[in-house]
Amino acid sequence: MNYSNNQIDGGTRSLGRARPAGERKMQVIGFLTTFALHATIVGGIIYGAYATPEEDAVDAPVMMEFQNVELLALGEKKPPNQLPRVANPAPPEVKEKSVNLAKPAEEPPPKVEEKQPEAKPQKQESRRNKLLDDLQELNNPNRPTNDEVPEGSADGVASGTVSDAAMANMMNTYQVRLLEALGKYWRVPSTLTHEEINALAGKVAVYVRLSEGGHIVSFRFTTKSDNAQFDASIERLLRRFEVSGGRKLPMPEAPEVRDAVLRQGLNLRNWKAVTGK
Structure with a gap:
């Protein structure tokens, strides 16, 4: 037992002797690593503390400062109570009066226009005599006259071809024809009696403007019938002949x-012909 214990103690001691050599090696390596790390940190701090201001001083541009400095004028020093000097220029040089003795150039004599003899007013005399002859012809009682008044209008022209009566007759004929075309599509309100329709149709007058194609361009009531239903039926009828309505x-x-008709339009009055009453 003692022998074995001694062997064990001997082995333990041998192991204890080998372990401090490895630990020392590791300690040396750790110490060197720590020292190098701390040296690097300390060196960086020292370099930043001393090197940065120099770099900033080199990189920063040098700013030049200027001050407004008034320069002294060149001259003599004057006493403080002396008045300022006023410039007194010399008067201008006066030239002596001179007389121009040169002989002026002679001007050419003015031209005298020769008066031509006045022509005798023969043309004026002939026109005057002709005018007097014409006036005498107008006052001649033996001159043949035409007292017949031509058929026409007081607002017409001498070259007109249609008389007022003939135009009125043709306009009335066309108005009847127009009302007949309208009556085919007119729906009189059924609530009105024949007597009421007859009375209302005699009151209504509508001014209509037509296009060349036969469409109603515009219309307006010049006289209403005082019955809203009757007037509304005429308005609906006329709108059917507008361009949007499609009828002509x-x-x-x-x-x-x-x-x-195209220039003046029509004023449709005789609506009784449409109702047939």
């Missing part, structure tokens, strides 16, 4: 009547 009205065949 017949146009007059005579060119004079056609031009008058």
Whole structure:
């Protein structure tokens, strides 16, 4: 037992002797690593403390400062109570009066226009005599006259071809034809009696403007019937002959009547012909 214990103690001691050599090696390596790390940190701090201001001083541009300095004027020093000097320029040089003795150039004598003899007013005399002769012809009682008044209008022109009566007759004929075309599509309110419709139709007057194609361009009531239903039925009827409604009205065949209708329009009055009452 003692022998074995001694062997064990001997082995333990041998192991104890080998372990301090490895630990020392590791301690030396750790110490060197720690020293190098701390040296690097301390060196960086020292370098930053001393090297950075120099770099900033080199990189920073040098700012030049200027001050407003008034320069002294060159001259003599004057006493403080001396008045300022006023400039007194010399007067201008006066030239002596000179007389121009040169002989002026002679001007050419003015031209005298020769008066031509006045021509005798023969043309004026002949025109005057002709005018007097014409006036005497007007006062001649033996001159043949035409007392017949031509048929026409007081607002017409001398070259007109249609008389007022003939135009009125053709306009009335076209108006009847127009009302007949309208009556085919007119729906009179059924709530009105024949007597009421007859009375209302005699009051209504509508001014209508037509296009060359037969469409109603515009219309307005010049006289209403005082019955809203009756007037509304006429308004619906006329809108059916507008461009949007699609229906057309017949146009007059005579060119004079056609031009008058397109230029002046129509005032439709005789609505009784439409109702047939």
